[in-house]
Amino acid sequence: MSNELSVLGQIPEDILKATRKNLPSDHPTWCPGCGDFSVLNAYFKLNERRGMMKQNITTISGIGCSSRFPYFVNAHGAHFVHGRALSFATGLSISRPDLHVFVFIGDGDAFSIGGNHLTHTARKNVKMTCVIMDNHVYGLTKKQTSPTSPLGFKSKTDPWGAEDMPIHPIKQLVSAGATFVARTHAAMPEHLLQMMERAMDHNGFSVVEVLSECTEFNRGSFDTALARKGGQFRILEEKKNDGTPEDGKRHDVTDEISALRLANEPWPGCFGVFYQIQRPTKNENEAKHAENAMNKGVAASEIDRLQEMFNVMK
Amino acid sequence: MAQTAMQTSHGLEKIHLEEVVIRIAGNSQDGIQSVGDMLSRLSGRSKRGVITFQTFPSTISGGPSIFQLRVGGHRLKSVGDEADVLVAFYQHSYRDHIKALRKGGLLIYDADHVTPDPDEKRFHHVGVPMTSLTIEAIGGTAKDKGKNLFLMGLLAKLFDLESDKLEEQIKERFDAKGPKVLAPALNAYHAGYAYDISKIGELFQIEKDPIGRAHPQVCMDGNQALAYGAIAAGIRFGAGYPITPWSSVMEILRRELPKFGGTFLQAEDEIASIAMAVGAAYGGTLAMTGSSGPGLSLKSEIISYAVMAEVPILVVDVMRGGPSTGLPTNVEQSDLNLALYAGHGDTPRIVIAPFSVRDVFHSVVEAVQLMQEYNCPAIFLSDYSLATRVETWPEPNLKESFHIYKPDMSPKGPNFLPYKDTPSGISERIIPGVLMLDGNYPTISGLEHNEAGHPDGSSVMHMKMTAKRRRKLQTLREKLPPVSVYGPETGEVLLIGWGSTKGPIEESVDQLRKEGMDISSLHVKYLSPLQRGIDKVMDRFKHVFVVEMNDSGIYGYGQLASLLRAVYANAKIKGINKTDGLPFKVREIVSAVKSKVMQTVHPSV
Ligand SMILES: Cc1ncc(C[n+]2csc(CCOP(=O)(O)OP(=O)(O)O)c2C)c(N)n1
Numbered sequence: 062m063s064n065e066l067s068v069l070g071q072i073p074e075d076i077l078k079a080t081r082k083n084l085p086s087d088h089p090t091w092c093p094g095c096g097d098f099s100v101l102n103a104y105f106k107l108n109e110r111r112g113m114m115k116q117n118i119t120t121i122s123g124i125g126c127s128s129r130f131p132y133f134v135n136a137h138g139a140h141f142v143h144g145r146a147l148s149f150a151t152g153l154s155i156s157r158p159d160l161h162v163f164v165f166i167g168d169g170d171a172f173s174i175g176g177n178h179l180t181h182t183a184r185k186n187v188k189m190t191c192v193i194m195d196n197h198v199y200g201l202t203k204k205q206t207s208p209t210s211p212l213g214f215k216s217k218t219d220p221w222g223a224e225d226m227p228i229h230p231i232k233q234l235v236s237a238g239a240t241f242v243a244r245t246h247a248a249m250p251e252h253l254l255q256m257m258e259r260a261m262d263h264n265g266f267s268v269v270e271v272l273s274e275c276t277e278f279n280r281g282s283f284d285t286a287l288a289r290k291g292g293q294f295r296i297l298e299e300k301k302n303d304g305t306p307e308d309g310k311r312h313d314v315t316d317e318i319s320a321l322r323l324a325n326e327p328w329p330g331c332f333g334v335f336y337q338i339q340r341p342t343k344n345e346n347e348a349k350h351a352e353n354a355m356n357k358g359v360a361a362s363e364i365d366r367l368q369e370m371f372n373v374m375k
Numbered sequence: 376m377a378q379t380a381m382q383t384s385h386g387l388e389k390i391h392l393e394e395v396v397i398r399i400a401g402n403s404q405d406g407i408q409s410v411g412d413m414l415s416r417l418s419g420r421s422k423r424g425v426i427t428f429q430t431f432p433s434t435i436s437g438g439p440s441i442f443q444l445r446v447g448g449h450r451l452k453s454v455g456d457e458a459d460v461l462v463a464f465y466q467h468s469y470r471d472h473i474k475a476l477r478k479g480g481l482l483i484y485d486a487d488h489v490t491p492d493p494d495e496k497r498f499h500h501v502g503v504p505m506t507s508l509t510i511e512a513i514g515g516t517a518k519d520k521g522k523n524l525f526l527m528g529l530l531a532k533l534f535d536l537e538s539d540k541l542e543e544q545i546k547e548r549f550d551a552k553g554p555k556v557l558a559p560a561l562n563a564y565h566a567g568y569a570y571d572i573s574k575i576g577e578l579f580q581i582e583k584d585p586i587g588r589a590h591p592q593v594c595m596d597g598n599q600a601l602a603y604g605a606i607a608a609g610i611r612f613g614a615g616y617p618i619t620p621w622s623s624v625m626e627i628l629r630r631e632l633p634k635f636g637g638t639f640l641q642a643e644d645e646i647a648s649i650a651m652a653v654g655a656a657y658g659g660t661l662a663m664t665g666s667s668g669p670g671l672s673l674k675s676e677i678i679s680y681a682v683m684a685e686v687p688i689l690v691v692d693v694m695r696g697g698p699s700t701g702l703p704t705n706v707e708q709s710d711l712n713l714a715l716y717a718g719h720g721d722t723p724r725i726v727i728a729p730f731s732v733r734d735v736f737h738s739v740v741e742a743v744q745l746m747q748e749y750n751c752p753a754i755f756l757s758d759y760s761l762a763t764r765v766e767t768w769p770e771p772n773l774k775e776s777f778h779i780y781k782p783d784m785s786p787k788g789p790n791f792l793p794y795k796d797t798p799s800g801i802s803e804r805i806i807p808g809v810l811m812l813d814g815n816y817p818t819i820s821g822l823e824h825n826e827a828g829h830p831d832g833s834s835v836m837h838m839k840m841t842a843k844r845r846r847k848l849q850t851l852r853e854k855l856p857p858v859s860v861y862g863p864e865t866g867e868v869l870l871i872g873w874g875s876t877k878g879p880i881e882e883s884v885d886q887l888r889k890e891g892m893d894i895s896s897l898h899v900k901y902l903s904p905l906q907r908g909i910d911k912v913m914d915r916f917k918h919v920f921v922v923e924m925n926d927s928g929i930y931g932y933g934q935l936a937s938l939l940r941a942v943y944a945n946a947k948i949k950g951i952n953k954t955d956g957l958p959f960k961v962r963e964i965v966s967a968v969k970s971k972v973m974q975t976v977h978p979s980v
């Protein structure tokens with residue numbers, strides 16, 4: 062990339078490289094205090110820390126308050142349709158292996174209208190990072206029940222309190238086959254950034270569930286997970302493989318059953334990386350098929366390859 | 376049982392190999408399609424034209440199935456109304472298809488299963504115990520599997536076909552399955568070839584013209600032409616979900632695209648498929664998705680997105696009978712409205728319908744070029760009959776048809792406007808990885824946006840950008856070639872058609888002209904935007920009938936007829952419609968035209 066740029070002459074560093082200063086675009090339209098601000102800040106920091114070139118940052122979203130995200134990032138991006146951002150990102154990621162695609166979606170996007178896509182992107186293990194900004198409510202459409210709203214949650218569509226069993230994001234994701242599953246809290250910026258960073262490093266489909274408070278329609282919903290609000294933010298202890306006796310009790314992130322058991326703890330549960338394994342990504346598999354196909358004595362040029370196919374049909 | 380032959384009162388019948396129509400009727404498990412396929416391929420390799428039609432049962436366990444093949448010396452247009460030769464494997468095949476045989480035609484039936492009506496004198500009947508002879512030839516282990524190859528041997532002998540080339544094809548097909556499969560297959564074929572057909576020779580004279588030298592021909596069905604056309608067009612990413620009759624397009628592309636460094640994914644549903652394709656298109660790859668009617672319905676939200684965000688994407692619909700699951704293995708042209716209007720909001724798009732297998736190939740290349748030039752979705756409307764019919768056609772010149780797409784990755788700006796409101800309406804899109812020299816990057820969006828791509832829902836902006844997106848299609852309309860007329864430019868009757876009905880419509884015109892009617896036809900290939908000049912042509916005829924395989928609707932007009940009436944406000948436009956799930960026969964069009972013209976002249980009749 063740098064060669065190409067030198068041809069262009071002098072382009073100031075601060076235009077090329079992502080910084081916390083040059084990444085913000087429009088001022089976010091979120092309500093004051095909305096948890097989503099913190100996710101956006103973490104994303105700016107992450108890209109700066111990674112020395113990303115702005116031109117290679119690609120931010121994809123669905124529809125919702127959270128999904129306004131790409132407009133606030135001054136880099137390439139797509140604000141797609143409700144629920145299908147992961148499928149869009151699949152097409153992009155597979156056809157553009159040079160990009161690390163980030164997807165930001167809400168809980169309605171992820172688990173309701175896009176539930177099937179979440180499952181299938183996970184089982185395909187498409188390389189990308191998906192950040193679910195979970196506020197347990199439909200924010201943009203102004204307080205209807207979301208698939209993660211707790212039982213009893215009063216909304217405009219559940220005036221007597223929610224009765225449908227809420228979806229448990231972590232259990233859902235681990236069961237679907239996601240290869241990196243983490244949980245964090247928007248009010249814990251350091252932990253949030255750490256999770257996003259580890260997700261970005263993961264080779265495969267990595268998902269971070271961020272409890273991101275909707276101050277407008279679900280105020281105080283995640284206080285029980287915050288020490289300064291009288292709750293507790295408990296970080297799960299990962300196995301260190303240091304041979305100490307206490308390590309035996311620590312969580313093995315490659316152990317699916319252990320991840321599910323941890324996820325099953327009562328609200329507010331714990332935070333951190335629940336699950337991480339390696340298996341071939343869809344990107345690698347597809348690249349391998351192309352490589353094999355092209356090594357199988359096909360003609361050198363593409364046009365001749367097609368000509369060979371026509372010759373067989375004569 | 377020995378062979379029986381019943382002489383009609385006429386003398387020696389003639390069958391011209393250069394125009395012969397053969398219908399083979401049996402069950403789907405009998406391998407009729409593979410015989411049809413090999414015969415078509417042979418004719419193609421012999422530089423003869425070939426065109427086929429087949430039906431399949433929609434259930435996997437099988438059921439009645441036919442393959443009809445027309446072999447011809449010149450360029451064929453339709454599969455032929457009536458068969459010269461009918462092969463019936465079962466009593467039900469005989470019962471259901473004898474009416475397709477022309478008077479004086481030849482019925483070859485499996486004497487082990489079929490007893491023809493002894494009082495039927497209109498046809499020549501020849502019984503051949505195909506089942507028992509096949510079992511004998513194979514060695515009695517394989518039941519009657521191989522009957523199809525026995526029949527192929529018989530037909531090869533009857534029509535003096537190049538037997539060595541047919542054997543070659545059997546080997547190509549069965550070699551991979553090992554000698555245990557190949558040997559009995561060849562035995563069955565040889566047994567058929569050795570069968571004494573002198574009785575038929577007493578009834579028929581097979582006429583065979585010398586074969587002229589022609590351009591090299593390729594032989595394939597419409598879905599193959601579509602898949603290879605997409606590759607030639609530069610498509611390198613696709614996603615889809617299985618549905619008849621679209622599936623084989625995705626199956627071919629799944630297999631072949633990796634050879635071009637591309638990929639085709641099976642998605643979890645049709646919505647994900649189009650979303651993936653739009654994602655890949657955003658990334659700078661030419662991308663497609665496809666389905667049949669039920670799947671196209673599901674894709675409509677994202678078609679609207681592609682219109683709004685101005686992302687080029689090819690969306691194929693291989694039409695079948697609808698609504699709903701409808702007639703999965705029949706043809707219908709009832710998705711035109713869906714193709715034109717699927718989506719919410721004002722969503723101008725390109726819609727193209729091919730008319731033959733050859734045209735499928737060339738039109739898909741064109742559709743892909745147009746979509747990338749105009750940055751909008753292109754809907755490609757093929758149908759069941761094109762998808763399944765095998766046609767021989769002049770090999771395309773790949774030097775002309777083959778395209779490699781390289782997105783423009785050069786730096787842009789400063790102050791670059793990806794949605795610039797140009798006079799043509801066409802703007803230049805930006806893909807990830809492109810450096811913006813002023814550091815300002817665009818977000819593609821389904822929200823109304825300004826020229827820079829920023830959300831702007833003001834009335835002024837929405838009016839301006841709605842007009843921009845529409846103007847692109849108006850620019851295209853100016854550039855499309857004006858319509859051309861088949862037959863004289865002025866006259867009494869004008870038939871208008873679209874898609875796969877072009878062949879039978881033009882044959883009907885030929886026939887009716889021979890009978891003295893002053894008739895021409897006009898084929899509408901670009902359904903959105905419509906080509907210029909349709910109104911002028913209609914003005915030059917007294918009657919206009921739009922021939923379509925869809926219902927005449929609540930107000931009496933089919934889907935294209937309704938569109939033309941809406942656009943041209945011409946009360947002359949009437950319809951000839953049908954919904955039997957089968958391609959138009961020439962005689963159906965001919966008789967419909969005659970009675971419609973009568974009705975218009977004498978409304979009381
Ligand atoms: C097909 C479709 N259905 C419904 C909507 C309306 N809609 C927009 S956002 C949304 C839900 C948003 O909730 P969530 O995904 O949790 O995001 P949040 O606003 O809470 O961040 C809905 C129902 C839409 N835009 N498109």
Ligand code: SF4
Pocket residue numbers: 090091092094095096097126127196200201274275276277278
């Ligand atoms: S409605 Fe809720 S989620 Fe949406 S911006 Fe306001 S606080 Fe945030």
Ligand SMILES: [Mg+2]
Pocket residue numbers: 125167168169194195196197198199200207
């Ligand atoms: Mg929400």
